[in-house]
Structure formats: structure tokens, C-alpha cells
Amino acid sequence: MTTVSLRHARVRYGPVEALHGVTLAAPGPGLTLLLGRNGSGRTTALRALAGAVPLSGGAVVWDGTDVTHVPAYERARRGMCLVPERQAVFGSLTVRENLDLVAPGHDAALEAYPELRPLLDRRAGTLSGGEQRMLALSRALLARARVVLIDEPAQGMAPAVAARTYEVLAGLRACVVIAEQRLPPALRDRQALVYELRRGTVVFAGEAGELRRYLG
Template sequence: MTTISLRHARVRYGPLEALHGVTVAAAGPGLTVLLGRNGSGRTTALRALAGTVRLSAGSVVWDGVDVTRMPAHERARRGLCLVPERQAVFGSLTVRENLELASRSYGVALDAYPPLEPLLARRAGTLSGGEQRMLALSRALLARARVVLVDEPAQGMSPPVAARTYELLSGLDACVVVAEQRLPPGLRGRAAVVHELRRGAVVFSGEAGEYESRAARRSASRPSA
């Protein structure tokens, strides 16, 4: 089993504090979701796990080892893969070249996302947003990482492709952490851990089913117009 966590993590962007002592944990194989609206801190939490933003306080612990001071490239070398929301592919390279950077044997990526096959000779920068997400996630699948961090995996995808994406992520033999604005339909009924962030703080931690029940109760308690 692989585990990764933030412990009492604080992150500052100049005078503004984006995370206020956040503690979240993820274990794998399995899927963990960081939920929250824009500005909630979910993306910052993901980047803190990856090491692409520095903590002003707190720690990052990976398999029981404090890696807070370990640079992002060293975390990547040790098996952590980050798929950011933007600039997740090399736009000047072809789809084939992007895949070959991850693995010379990239057939599994085309099995996962068949629409990429006729695009192999295209420059990645000319693809649509959904096609670029498929390519970025294909590279993550090929990396065989122990920890996979993805910011809004299904952004720009059609509902069937988004559902397929969550099937793929749920089936990885890795600790998978995704950041989303709301619980994806593809996760409903699946075993997943949810951490909801609001204004840089954790307001809920529990199973996806528990989160759905809680959200339904809140919706039902609101007065009708």
C-alpha cells in the first residue's frame, strides 16, 4: 500500500494564505477526491503534494517519510506523477512523441483512448481541450507511477469519455488523488475518499457515499422558492 498526506499544511502566495493548516490523507490502490470551488485550495493542495508549491508550515509525508523538502523532480523520479489542469502536454511535439516520452510501448494508451490513434501525427498543441486531457492522462497511465495526482481529469471531455476516464483512474494500481469542483457522476457508487475544501480549510472528510448523503440532506433542507 502507498500513502501520501498533507499534515497541518499552510501555503502562502505573497501576503495571502491559500491553505490554513490543511490535513488530508490518501491511500492506494484507491481514489481520493479533493473537492472545492475555485479558490477553495484544492489545486494548491494537489500541488503541495507534488512539491510544485512550497509549504510555509506543516509537512508532506509519503509512505511514512517526510518529503516536505524533497524537490518536485525527485518526487517524480521516485514514482509521483502530476497532471496539471493546464500545460499538461508538450504542444510543439506530436501526439506520438508525447506518448513516446512516457513509454516506447504506448499501445495501452491507445486502448484506453482509441480517439488518439488517428491523431498520432498531429501536434499536441492543435488538439481540442478534451483531446489534450486524453493525451495527458494517457501519459500518466504509461508512467506506472505509485502516486498519480490529476487536476480536473475530465475537463473538456464528453460524458462517456469522462466516465471512461474515471474507470481507468479507479483501476490503477496506484494512490490516485484528483481535484474536482464537484463529485463526478462516474464516482457515484464507487469506493472513494472525499475531502471537501472551502476557503483553504477542510470542511468534510469521509467516504463518497457519505458525502452524497450529506449533500442530499442539505439540498432537501433548503427552503423552496
């Protein structure tokens, strides 16, 4: 078991406060979804958990330990993996080289995304958006992290590949936190903890089924 949480977290970008005292907890193994429109704070919350943006107030707690001032690279070393929405792969390297940076053997990643096999010698920067997402997620799978933070994992993917992606993420023995604009259809019947954010505050917290009733 592992849990990452924000406690009364505040994040500022210059004069603008993006998170207004957000409190949420993501237990694992399992899925936690951060939902909200652009500007809601969902991506900022994800990046705050990873240490990619500093807090101006509040705390980040991981398994009962305050890691607010632990840098992102140290959180990564301890088993936290962030897959951002953009610039999640090394565009100048080949697909094979991107995977080799994480682990020399990439059979597990190619089992999840066999579409990457014929692309191993292509430079990542020449891939389509969906192919780059598959590569970024493959890197995360190879990392075998205890906490996986992903911003819009299925962006640009075909529906069948997107459904497979959510299936893979739901099966990980890790604390998986996903930021999305809305609840993905593939996860509507999954057991998942859901937080909906609006304008930097949490307006709903509960199970996925409760969210459907909340939205009517």
C-alpha cells in the same frame, strides 16, 4: 500499499494564505477526491503533494517519510506523477512524441483512448481541450506511477469519454488523487475517500456516500 498526506499544511502566495493548516491522507491503491469551488484550495493541495508549490508550514509525508523538502522532480523520479489542469502536454511535439517521451510503446494508452490513434502525427497544441486531456492522462498511464495526482481529469471530454476516464482511474493499482469542483456522477457509487475544501480548510472528510448524506 502507499499513502501520501498533508499534515497541518500551509501554503502562501505572497501575502495571501491559500491553505490554512490542511491535514488529509490519500491511501492507495484507491481513489481520493479533493472537492471544492475555485479558490477553495483543492488545486493548491494537489500541487503541494507534488512539490509544485512550497509549504510555508506543516509537512508532506509519503509512506511515513517526510518529503516536504524533496523537490518535485525527485518525487516524480520516485513514482509520483502530477497531471495539472493546464499545460499538461508539450504543444510543439506530436501526440506520438509526447507519448514516446514517457515510454516507446504506447499500446496501453491507446487502449484507454483509441481516439488518439488517428492523431498520433498531429501536434499536441492543435488538439481540442478534451483531446489534450486524453493525451495528458495517457502519459500518466504510461508512467506507471505509484501516486497519480490529477486536476480535473475529464475537463473538455464528451460524457462517454469522461465516464471511461473515471473507470480507468478507478482501476489503477496506484494511489490516485483527483481534484474536482464537485463529485463526478461516475464516482458516486465508487468506494472513494472524499475531502471537501472551502477557503483553504477541510470542511468534510469521509466516504463518497457520506458526502451525499452530508449535502442532503
